[in-house]
Ligand SMILES: Cc1cc2nc3c(=O)[nH]c(=O)nc-3n(C[C@H](O)[C@H](O)[C@H](O)COP(=O)(O)OP(=O)(O)OC[C@H]3O[C@@H](n4cnc5c(N)ncnc54)[C@H](O)[C@@H]3O)c2cc1C
């Protein structure tokens with residue numbers, strides 16, 4: 001599959017090393033499902049898998065939020081409106097947003113993991129009456145590293161949504177929670193047997209989050225986690241993203257936790 005040329009419509013700085021690229025789809029719309037990702041290609045540098053972080057109901061805006069960590073993401077960080085970028089996608093599995101209608105939904109995000117969850121949050125909030133209690137729990141390293149701060153405030157201002165945020169390290173002026181995101185689970189009220197949880201963040205954070213959810217009574221089959229692995233082809237051909245018997249690019253990135261528990265946290269699998 002060859003990359004299609006997209007134009008950068010907007011560049012927005014989110015945090016010191018995190019930015020959002022808004023791309024204009026040449027066909028006028030780019031349908032995708034919440035949780036899917038694209039391969040973004042700054043020409044001449046290489047490709048990186050990046051989740052789509054926009055609203056699936058607004059396919060005319062293709063949004064990605066990216067942390068600059070190496071050659072490809074740093075080249076993406078240099079793009080500005082009017083520049084071209086190659087796009088392949090959308091790829092991968094999706095958050096089962098429709099399947100969990102009627103249930104309480106708990107989103108747990110760590111760091112930039114809020115970006116891949118955001119399309120699912122948009123969908124659930126747009127169809128709010130179809131769900132029970134909606135809980136959004138978010139952990140960042142410091143107050144300065146809280147992603148989508150304005151949006152978190154907007155969500156927390158809704159009477160029908162429970163939002164709780166914590167940071168690993170406080171800084172002067174921070175009056176909120178300090179500690180790991182799992183501590184927020186203990187006090188978030190939800191009907192555990194009728195709860196679906198969607199997780200995205202570092203694997204260690206997801207591991208402890210699953211334990212906390214299990215202790216609260218949420219079964220593995222109701223927990224969905226987005227996994228990250230190195231990728232090359234993104235279409236199940238090269239094997240770079242192998243995760244035991246699965247390929248993250250086509251069987252994931254969103255997996256039901258009972259199907260990956262035995263492989264979860266096994267290094268270099
Ligand atoms: C399905 C999927 C969805 C993804 N969605 C996003 C997204 O929405 N936004 C986003 O910013 N990234 C996302 N990533 C991660 C992103 O693909 C990598 O960060 C990117 O490939 C790094 O490429 P690079 O060439 O810039 O850096 P590389 O040269 O590959 O890496 C530079 C250094 O950073 C380390 N590194 C690589 N990835 C990460 C990471 N995620 N966190 C911390 N350190 C890392 C490497 O180990 C290396 O030491 C996703 C990955 C997958 C598999």
Ligand code: FES
Nearest residue numbers: 234237238239249
């Ligand atoms: S990236 Fe090639 S098989 Fe998944």
